[in-house]
Amino acid sequence: METLEIDGWKLVVAQREQGTATDLRRKTVFIAKRLNFDDIIYMSYSIDFRSKMIFTMEAEGLSIRETAKQFRIGSASVSRWINQIKPKASTTHQRKIDKSELIKDVEQYPDAYRKDRAERFGVCQKAILQALKKMGLTYKKLYVIRKPTKTLDKRFNKKTTV
Structure with missing residues (x-):
């Protein structure tokens, strides 16, 4: 593993031969536990880092692969971040009901x-x-008043004895 510092950001970088990202996380967690670093939290890249990466890409005229190589992150992440920033087209459609x-x-x-x-x-x-x-329009609620029936009368006219 290699530590890389870019604009005040410290990044731990692993080469492809050193295993998958999951293996790397497991090793890092194991090392952190051995050194009693309980406060290590794994989070996604911050918005500040993403914006710096995109700014650098546009300023230097780099491709997605070149940017990914320079920042040592996946090219899929770079393209995903670029697509998240682009404004999305409006999805409103004309309603049938005027x-x-x-x-x-x-x-x-x-x-x-x-x-x-x-x-x-x-x-x-x-x-x-x-x-x-x-x-804000609603249908008028009509309440029907039922006529008393024998079953209802019996139920309500019961006297309780104690």
Whole structure:
């Protein structure tokens, strides 16, 4: 193993012949335990290190492989970090339900069922429900008052004796 210092960063580097990364971690943990270094924490590379690496790559005009070799990290990590920084394209798509048309429909047919609205707009019932919920509209809740029946009367008219 070799220790490398880049811009104040100390990196422990292993050659390919020295085993896999998992073997290297096991050896390092074993050595750390033998030396009573309990405070060693394995973390991913910091954002500061990643940004320095990308800045160096762009400033010197290096390729991904050259950058990976210079910083002694995997080329897959370099390409992944570059792709994470690039702005992603917007994934919004045009909605089938126009809000103004839905409001007009609710005003015109206030007692319509979701199923009927869905057929008029050519969408599923869940889409209507979500659009109404997003706009803050809800269906009127009708509470039905049941007539008393004999079974209900018996249940509520029972007298408890102690």
